[in-house]
Amino acid sequence: MAFTPEEYNKMSQKASPNSKSYKNIPMAFLIGGLVCALGQGLMILYQNAGLEKDTASTAVSVSLVFLSVLLTGLNVYDNIAKVAGAGTLVPITGFANAMASPALEFKSEGFILGLGAKMFIIAGPVIVYGISASILYGLIIYLFRLY
Amino acid sequence: MEIFIPLLKAFLVGGALCAIGQVFIDYTSLTPARILVCYVVLGVILGGIGIYPMIIDFAGAGATVPLTGFGSLLAKGVKEAVAKDGLLGVLTGGFTASAAGIGAAVFFSLLGALIFKPKDKS
């Protein structure tokens, strides 16, 4: 049984079934699209209620975040995500779920080091690299007077 | 019909952004967390060079709801803050623009965790 890791890698790839992309990608499209369409529906609703475009957009985000956290708490979000994949990961609802789920999970280790600290274990990188990228962008436009 | 068109646009563009994410999940070894980081950073870049705002004009929530929209919002915030406050705006712009979303996620998560309990999967 003298296999090199490369040979074994080939063997195990052959033995491992691939993801069912023919199902996953359409489902991600469908459910992700529905989440965004829901957002657009809310957007129209809020604008009709008299909100400015930017304010309405923020209100949509907050509403979707609320809905996502609620569904996470009701143990529903993970079941939708099992089918939707990136369809529930990529929208802002995925970001909210990534914060709410560790908060729920690690409450058992206390409010400070459990709930409070671990809330960011999945979503933290998004904030770190998103904000950092925006700061780099800001530096560039500041230095080259592009604003 | 007037309502239907923007909904359809949001559905198609938002769905497409998600489908691309799924392609990354299925065909690369990128973990979901990495894909999200890529989306946000990509959003900052596309927002910064002015492409993403055009997608938002077309698709509305179809572009703002995915995390690329979050990135684009960061870029927009920085741009406005730099114009208003100069160098300090470089640091404040991103957080200011994303404050509502992050604030809501933090506070609702806290509330959610106080009320609910995780359950076994089936």
Place this chain on the structure above:
Amino acid sequence: MAQRKGKYTIVFDDPPMIKSSAAIGSKKEAQGPLKHIFDVINEDSYFGQATWEKAESRMQQDTVTKALEKGQLSASQVDCVFAGDLLNQCVGSTYGLRDLGMPFVGLYGACSTMAESLMVCSVFLEAGAIQRGVAVTSSHFCTAERQYRFPLEYGGQRTPTAQWTATASGAAVLEKGDCPPFIRACTVGTIEDLGVTDANNMGAAMAPAAAMTIKHFFEDTKTNGDNYDLIITGDLGKVGTRLLRELLLQDGYNIEHAHTDCGLILYDMDKQDVHAGASGCGCSASVMCGHFIPLIKSGKLNNVLFVATGALLSPTVVQQGESIACIAHLIYLSSQKEGGRV
């Protein structure tokens, strides 16, 4: 005294017997085809406790108590308990067995722990260091998820090669005597690593360890797959099972007709959404203690190899880019105290 046979195998002169055994499972295990093997099914995966870790501890404690009860024994009659689980510092075992007052040896072999604990307990018995011992392990889906993967409510998709950690526990009471099944021999595994880095493909990572240990045992005892009624691996699942058979075939051993895997039989692979199969120490522990050990006891099986496989990874080293080191320990169980294959 135990004899060494070949380079890797320990053969027992006066083989220990398994006096009694017990298995406990939860809801998902009860929905599978092996529902009947469990002594207790607790539909509440919290086991009436406040946290998942407490739930696992409780399950392990209940399993030991049940196994002792079936052997009409009390905890004070046990000289030593050999226990382990998947959690950091093996807290499932330490806190589960805290109140029983038994001398305790904590073991970590990931999902190979059931074979490891049976092996160590047998050697203690053979050496005369103890008169009666208990081997027990457990795993809990929820404790494993939160330690190794994601929070339970996190919306993620499992890959097709991922396995489902069983919420189950198995315990066996070992002593000297004349009632089957007997632990005739064991082979201590070597750490094998063929460079698999995907923590969602444990079966592929563990198959080389199982193949190596089985090969060592066959070489040491000059036997092959035809000499055994059943070769039971721990939790290789679909992917690992296929790879194990291929690997052994390369070495000239065909085990296909005699091989089964606890990870393939615990759940209904078509109806229950478990992807590549079951995993976790509790998977092989409960299937052995609830299903196969009673079958050997009743004489339906005579010569059985139990090969539990474990992936010895931690999230920390995997994040540092390490590949997944694996191990497999082998136990040769027989309904005969003498003769047989060793």
